[in-house]
Amino acid sequence: MVTLxxxxxxxxxxxGHVFVREYKKAASRGGILMPDSVESTLCEGLxxxxxxxxxxxxxxxxxxxxxPNVKKGDRVVYTRHAAICIDxxxxxxxxxxxxxxxxxxxxxxxxx
Numbered sequence: 001m002v003t004l005x006x007x008x009x010x011x012x013x014x015x016g017h018v019f020v021r022e023y024k025k026a027a028s029r030g031g032i033l034m035p036d037s038v039e040s041t042l043c044e045g046l047x048x049x050x051x052x053x054x055x056x057x058x059x060x061x062x063x064x065x066x067x068p069n070v071k072k073g074d075r076v077v078y079t080r081h082a083a084i085c086i087d088x089x090x091x092x093x094x095x096x097x098x099x100x101x102x103x104x105x106x107x108x109x110x111x112x
Contacts, residue, residue: 009049010087016054016098018070020045020078024092043083044105047074048093068098075105 022045053065082100
Protein backbone atom coordinates (compact mmCIF):
# COMPACT_ATOMS: atom_id res chain seq x y z
CA MET A 1 0.00 0.00 0.00
CA VAL A 2 1.35 3.41 -0.96
CA THR A 3 0.60 6.25 1.40
CA LEU A 4 1.36 9.73 0.12
CA UNK A 5 1.31 12.97 1.98
CA UNK A 6 -0.40 15.51 -0.26
CA UNK A 7 2.68 17.75 -0.30
CA UNK A 8 4.83 14.90 -1.61
CA UNK A 9 3.42 15.16 -5.12
CA UNK A 10 3.04 18.70 -6.32
CA UNK A 11 3.43 17.61 -9.94
CA UNK A 12 1.82 15.10 -12.25
CA UNK A 13 3.70 13.15 -14.91
CA UNK A 14 2.95 13.81 -18.56
CA UNK A 15 3.29 11.58 -21.59
CA GLY A 16 5.15 8.34 -20.95
CA HIS A 17 6.63 9.35 -17.62
CA VAL A 18 5.95 7.83 -14.20
CA PHE A 19 6.66 8.74 -10.59
CA VAL A 20 8.57 6.02 -8.75
CA ARG A 21 9.31 5.78 -5.02
CA GLU A 22 12.76 4.26 -4.70
CA TYR A 23 13.16 1.25 -2.43
CA LYS A 24 15.93 1.45 0.10
CA LYS A 25 18.39 -1.43 -0.12
CA ALA A 26 17.62 -4.20 2.34
CA ALA A 27 19.41 -7.42 3.14
CA SER A 28 19.01 -9.89 0.30
CA ARG A 29 16.87 -12.96 0.88
CA GLY A 30 18.46 -14.71 -2.06
CA GLY A 31 18.09 -14.51 -5.79
CA ILE A 32 20.38 -13.18 -8.48
CA LEU A 33 23.57 -11.53 -7.31
CA MET A 34 24.75 -8.61 -9.44
CA PRO A 35 28.23 -7.14 -9.51
CA ASP A 36 28.66 -3.75 -7.80
CA SER A 37 29.17 -2.04 -11.17
CA VAL A 38 25.70 -3.13 -12.35
CA GLU A 39 24.03 -2.63 -8.98
CA SER A 40 25.06 1.01 -8.88
CA THR A 41 23.37 1.72 -12.22
CA LEU A 42 20.05 -0.01 -11.47
CA CYS A 43 17.37 1.02 -8.97
CA GLU A 44 14.21 -0.63 -7.78
CA GLY A 45 11.07 1.23 -6.89
CA LEU A 46 7.31 1.32 -6.67
CA UNK A 47 5.23 3.09 -9.33
CA UNK A 48 3.04 5.61 -7.52
CA UNK A 49 1.63 7.60 -10.45
CA UNK A 50 1.68 7.24 -14.24
CA UNK A 51 1.25 9.74 -17.02
CA UNK A 52 -1.49 9.30 -19.63
CA UNK A 53 0.91 7.61 -22.07
CA UNK A 54 2.97 9.01 -24.90
CA UNK A 55 1.43 10.12 -28.16
CA UNK A 56 1.82 7.91 -31.21
CA UNK A 57 3.79 9.33 -34.12
CA UNK A 58 1.68 11.92 -35.92
CA UNK A 59 -1.03 11.85 -33.26
CA UNK A 60 -3.28 14.87 -32.98
CA UNK A 61 -5.60 13.92 -30.11
CA UNK A 62 -5.41 12.30 -26.69
CA UNK A 63 -7.15 9.19 -28.07
CA UNK A 64 -3.95 8.45 -30.01
CA UNK A 65 -1.92 7.69 -26.89
CA UNK A 66 0.04 4.53 -26.22
CA UNK A 67 -1.12 3.08 -22.91
CA PRO A 68 1.73 2.82 -20.37
CA ASN A 69 3.13 -0.69 -19.78
CA VAL A 70 3.28 -0.11 -16.03
CA LYS A 71 0.59 0.79 -13.53
CA LYS A 72 0.35 2.17 -10.01
CA GLY A 73 1.64 -0.40 -7.54
CA ASP A 74 4.06 -2.14 -9.94
CA ARG A 75 7.52 -2.83 -8.55
CA VAL A 76 10.00 -1.87 -11.27
CA VAL A 77 13.72 -1.83 -12.05
CA TYR A 78 14.98 1.28 -13.81
CA THR A 79 18.29 2.89 -14.72
CA ARG A 80 19.65 5.30 -12.11
CA HIS A 81 20.82 7.90 -14.63
CA ALA A 82 17.27 8.27 -15.96
CA ALA A 83 15.69 9.11 -12.58
CA ILE A 84 15.13 12.79 -11.83
CA CYS A 85 14.22 14.08 -8.38
CA ILE A 86 12.11 17.17 -9.05
CA ASP A 87 10.88 17.92 -5.54
CA UNK A 88 13.21 18.56 -2.58
CA UNK A 89 10.39 17.76 -0.15
CA UNK A 90 10.15 14.20 -1.52
CA UNK A 91 13.76 13.05 -2.08
CA UNK A 92 12.79 9.38 -2.51
CA UNK A 93 10.33 10.05 -5.36
CA UNK A 94 11.73 10.21 -8.90
CA UNK A 95 10.35 11.02 -12.32
CA UNK A 96 11.34 8.26 -14.76
CA UNK A 97 10.60 7.91 -18.46
CA UNK A 98 8.79 4.68 -19.24
CA UNK A 99 11.53 3.80 -21.74
CA UNK A 100 14.04 3.74 -18.85
CA UNK A 101 12.10 1.07 -16.96
CA UNK A 102 13.77 -2.20 -17.83
CA UNK A 103 11.71 -4.72 -15.84
CA UNK A 104 8.56 -5.18 -13.80
CA UNK A 105 9.01 -7.49 -10.83
CA UNK A 106 6.63 -10.40 -10.54
CA UNK A 107 6.11 -12.52 -7.46
CA UNK A 108 7.46 -16.02 -7.96
CA UNK A 109 6.87 -19.08 -5.86
CA UNK A 110 9.92 -20.15 -3.90
CA UNK A 111 11.05 -23.78 -4.31
CA UNK A 112 10.60 -25.97 -1.26
